[in-house]
Amino acid sequence: MGAAFAAVYKGQDSVAVPFFGDGASNIGAFHESANLAAVMHLPVIFVCENNGYAEFTPQAKHMLLEDVADRAAAYGMPSEIVDGMDVVAVYQTASKLVERARAGEGAALLEAKTYRYYDHQGVKGLRTPYRSQEEIDAWKERDAITALEQRMVAAQLAAEAELQKVWDETRAEIVEAIKFAEESPDPDPADLLDNVYTV
């Protein structure tokens, strides 16, 4: 809110874009921020990446609403729901809201319906089975990157070979980074109190 306020105060055309999940939309600070941004007409696009889980708890168990976007009306601001797995749709919808905010028309909420393949913590969390493999596989069928690649190849914006090169180079970079991390020495216990302060 502060960044948005400063932008308006200084006559700049920046727009603040905070990202949060379905779980975080229950936090008090979200509600205060949404109301504040709305009533002060701040250039803020609240983006909710709704992946259906608040940490390990499914959405139906942490709120009654199906759409986080419904919360925007409670603060008098507009909202949009978009397929979070469609990169182009997200871009187009977000652009519309950003331009509106830039034009001084105020805050809005964008809810992107999406999914999380791995766990809130780590790849497999604590291995407690809180969701089905079928569900994960169904969402993987609609993967955002795969869909975008297919779309780009079909529209002749990129060749499959080019895209494969990106995958290969990125994978190599990650493997190199993991190797570097594993071969690096452990931190020195003498550093334990560096940058640690008490009040």
Next chain:
Amino acid sequence: MREITYVKAFTESLMQLMAEDEDVVVIGEDVGFYGGVFKAFDGLFKAYGERRVIDTPISEMGFLGMGVGAGRARVTAGG
């Protein structure tokens, strides 16, 4: 040395700060139009208007965060 109440000293300091630095604003509950529930912001709204003396909803967590963010925005803008 003058003897004035803490509240009056507070108000005077804000008046001086706001005069010296265009980036100083006041954001809070009933600080603008009402002049503060203990009159601590008396006269600021008349002098500087609603652009710099801003009345908020009852949302302390919200506008405290706004203050931190705005302060940081000024620092990163090199101001």
